[in-house]
Amino acid sequence: MNDTAAVEPWVRRTATPKLDRIMISPEGVPLNVTVAAAGARAGALALDIVIILTMITVVTIACLLILWGFGVAFAGSPEAFNGPLGVLAVIWIISVFLFRNAYFLYFELGDRAATWGKRAVGIRVAARDGGRLTAEAVIARNIVRDVELFLPLVFLMQTSTQDTASSFTAWAGFIWVLMFLLFPLFNKDRLRGGDLIAGTWVIQNVKKGLGDIVAPTAAMQTEDETNPASRYEFSEEDLSVYGEYELQTLENVLRTGNEEALETVAASICQKIGWQPGSGDERIFLEAYYTALRARLERGMRFGKRRRDKFSRSE
């Protein structure tokens, strides 16, 4: 599930290699996933708490408004007023309970397995073993959340409002919260207590568009001379100086680079293979070189020879 496959060549390079994991799909295909960073988790939680508090506030205000309405309606008879007051109080207590507990359940059981806060920072819940995320797992991880977070928070608020409470209990509550809040930092998969119990983890969403073909002008094989890319011919020596790392850097430049970056890269390639730079159509040159280099490296790949970068020996 994790480290053993990390030496495989197709494991992707990301900015956070410590959080990269491999999850084997039920079909047996290894999929690259990235564990959500602690900062993203904290941000999502903060957002969710704000959302829940907002919902509670809205319900409270609605209740107060209705109460005020009743107050006007039953201005003459205070006895008749008690019935609707009771109903309102029941609705309020139940809805606060539901917001606190059902909010996470409802959203994490949905197709995106993420609350609004998690969606906003682009993370989601998944089963750690690569299997189906079950309803039981979602319930388990959220029941534990109650003990990790809400219970001590309520406890802290109670102790801070009562002067009689000793500072010892306040500190105990504080350390309790801290212990659970920091728990994800002390394991490499960023699991909190609930994730541990439920067999889940939180990973990053990926959303990448299918880009264009990297080198469209050089991609077509043409016999005629109208294609400018066919002006360039590269020898084996010209192509043997670089490996996959350089190829992907070049791909990146071709996909996103501006004119200046293209010129710099073209100049350094020309220097490396002993050509004369400065023909003015760097993009065409780079596309032609990219296509030729990739064709060469992919041919090697099909025979099981891979060349990681320019420092590794080419067989």
Place this chain on the structure above:
Amino acid sequence: MNADLAVQTEGDAEISRVALRSDRFRLEREGDWTRLEQIVTQMEKGRSKRLSDEDVLALPTLYRTLLSSLSIARENSLDAGLIDYLEGLSLRSYFLVYGTQTSLGRWLKEFFAGGWSRAVRAIQVEIWIALFVMVAGAVVGYALVAGDSDWFYALVPGQFADVRVPGASEEALRGTLFGSEDKEGLGIFAAYLFSNNAQVAILAFALGFAFAIPSILLLIHNLALLGAMLWVFAQRGLTVEFVGWLSIHGTTELFAILLAGAAGIHVGRAIAFPGDRSHLAAASAAGKRAALVMAGVIIMLICAGLLEGFARQLVDNTAGRYAVGYGILLFWLIYFIGAGRRYRESGS
């Protein structure tokens, strides 16, 4: 190398002129990929109902094709952008194909039809342990206060011990059992009790993962409180009335707390003694089973809150309270022992 790479249909004349094999591979398949991407995007936005039947049926096939494309691309293509795209799309569609696939409503139906009672039966051993602990706690509480009534004040927090203290008169105690509460605030009281008890049950469960010890302590403490209270009433010959007062909701509530504690012990036991599995695997298997029990515990506590708030004040005689309390207990027992057995037999 790849036979399918070499196969060219006549309409693909354009593709055949592409220089790189891996680019040809991509051009031949990108139609399927973009179709899958559209389906996935729609589903992620919660618009799966708008998809045509064809698209829904095609999803698993397209997903498997995509996975094979990904495997081939990893071995044959050095187009990092393409591989990134395939990786991302594979992961997204994997989550949809192997998603939760259940709505809250459908899950609840399965849950009541047998999922809950099966989970309860699966933690039988822990239920017996928890029951033993609870009985022991009550006995200890009773015995401690019987030995030295000062223990009462150590065990019972101030808010409960209004008039129910050692040495209170029979009338004062009887007043707390029968008809003293005004019936206006019952609903609020019930809702408050539910919310409060649910937190205790959740605590009893979730503390289990510290090797079950906090769960056991919590059970002992709660029941010791009960035992102490029982002694106060027994001193004035009100044992039967007190048990009746307690039974009407207590059979459900104590049963729920018993289950919650048992669920906590179950998780703690799995972490402490994982058997031949890893600690994490054992914890998550036990955690999921216990979560089912806990969802049921919440439902039982809603019932208990309603009984406590309404039925206890409305049924003001001891015989009636016994009838309601133990009738409900019988119902729970029949449900947990009987429900959902059929599924299991046909499954195994």
